[in-house]
Amino acid sequence: MPELPEVETIRRGLKPIVGRRIQSAEFGLPRLILGAKAAELTRRLQGQLIKAVLRRGKYLILELDKDSLVFHLGMTGQLTFAPAHAKEDTRFLRTVTGLQKAVGVHPVDAHTHAILHLDNGGRMQFRDPRTFGKILFIAGEDWKSHPRLSKLGDEPLDLKIESFLAKNYPSDSKRSIKALLLDQSFLAGVGNIYADEALFLSGIHPKKLVSSVKPAERTCLLEAVKTVLRDGIRNQGTTFSDYRKPDGSSGKNFERLKVYGRGGQPCRDCKTVLIKTVIAQRGTVFCPECQPLSAGKKRAISKTVDKVH
Template sequence: MPELPEVETVRRSLSPLVCGQEIRAVEVLHPGVIKGVLNARAFVTNLMGRRFVEIRRRGKYLLFLLDDGQVLLIHLRMTGRLVLAEAEAPLLPHTHLIWHLSSGQQLRFSDVRRFGEVRLCRQEQLEIEPGLARLGPEPLEQEWTVATLAAAVRGKKAPIKNILLNQEIVAGLGNIYADEALYRAGIKPDRPGQSLSQEEIERLWLAVRQVLAEGIENRGTSFSDYVDGLGQKGQMQTRLKVYGRSGSPCHSCGTILEKMRLAGRSTVYCPVCQQ
């Protein structure tokens, strides 16, 4: 699933090319991806002639602000892609929505597994919009502090990885970067949150911010489905220390990396470096 760095990379790649463009037409190839109260016809009607003003990100959501106060809200989920393409470019399988822009290009949403969501709402309703309303702080913003993380783990018996994956505690962190942050901080993923010392909390806070920043710098992690808004793969997969490397030697100590299952997800760690 695209996580914060991947979604942020999509935002950055699309913003200079999409913002200012007018929506000339909308093709709905699979209405099921449109969520919320609007049906496909109303969805298209509300978008016709509107202009993209700004693209923001909140957690793993993309927010396309329109010139009339509406917001196009998109979550890529597991296999979603949002790519700007030339009109004559071949249509990829599993393409569900196409926005025809005044530039002559097309913004295309595709999703193999169809878990992705697209909805339209008013900007003043974002705070009560399902999915957005309960999101925790952004981990790369000043609002997310060591004290914030310390309060989140205090008294928690749940594994620290489960806590990090809770979007109500910290927004945008997912399986890849949780594994990488815990490795960098030297913390075993199944440790109860309440067992972390103040020093470990500080190391983890810094590690989360570092791995997310590196993920953005390297334009995200591409294993299978993820590409940026121009269809280009990221490079962070070449820099991962533990994620996807179960059975391989640890880069630090040479011990074979092990795997466990937490929060329904495969979790890779070093049994020596992470305690």
């Protein structure tokens, strides 16, 4: 599922559409559209200028001169840009999950649910095989106060950690710390991949109760969140199966992950076998040595063992 680094990478890759006008728009699957009927949306978008491409949490926003068009990629959504006369790439690549995926800009197919044709002959395509994605039309420029977007928590990369925690950390909560990280009204943009990675980096067990995470650990965790998100952006996102950059190619962050997708394999730090379980209704991978549930002693021991070998 695309999270903050993947959506940010897509946003950066869509720069060529900024300053272009939408010549025409096609929408194939009406149930993905919220806020307008497909025919009305097609009419309304025609001729509008794309002023900016922005990101808020996992949402990608096209700011137009009259309205806003917001995309949520769900599980398998892809936004690609094809310049005028671009050659479609029909070569296929075997991914880590064994699925066959296109390498370049995908040809328009049964999974292409929206196309924006631009005034310079380029086109932006929204493709989503599992159709959990959404296209949200917001009349007017004020997308920030739309109910779906106004309830989002702070952007993790921008926040000042101490004041954020003082204001927003629910110290009495008996939820798991992993559930809190996934809560979009706490922090916007963190999902399963980067939550597991940040918890590993800060040495915190994902099942630990929010109330029992100590203040120093909270700071450490938020610093880890920033680190894993920045690394994810630097590597242009994590491609596990469907995520693609706007040019159709894969991100490079998967190979760098410490725990996500690595259940049953040895911990990169201490060689203990990583455990895969379900926490907060999501598949979760952690290291029982580096992320102890109670005392922090085990981690120190495992580091000593590492030195001996």
